[in-house]
Amino acid sequence: MAKTYKPLKLPKKDEELKKFILNNKLSLLEHVLNSVEYSVSKDLDVVEVFSFSQTDFIVTLSRENFKENIEALYNVFLKLEKYELCGRIKKLNLKL
Numbered sequence: 001m002a003k004t005y006k007p008l009k010l011p012k013k014d015e016e017l018k019k020f021i022l023n024n025k026l027s028l029l030e031h032v033l034n035s036v037e038y039s040v041s042k043d044l045d046v047v048e049v050f051s052f053s054q055t056d057f058i059v060t061l062s063r064e065n066f067k068e069n070i071e072a073l074y075n076v077f078l079k080l081e082k083y084e085l086c087g088r089i090k091k092l093n094l095k096l
Contacts (some may be wrong), residue, residue, distance in 0.1 A: 029077070032061070
């Protein structure tokens with residue numbers, strides 16, 4: 001687990017954002033997992049997941065939504081056969 005953490009910066013413009021998401025879907029999903037893992041390790045109630053370049057807009061995730069989000073991630077990673085990420089989610093789920 002990283003000692004420091006920053007939300008992932010996303011492009012501000014709609015077309016750039018769509019292209020970025022399309023080309024980086026797996027890494028974006030992994031970032032959500034990393035965000036929740038970081039938050040749990042630091043006992044935070046909220047974690048900043050994404051921010052948008054040249055804006056003050058930040059996407060956060062609250063502890064009350066962690067379980068729901070990691071369960072959704074688990075299903076996606078299972079379909080993509082990313083079993084090492086599924087294992088991380090199972091361990092994280094035990095901490096929640």
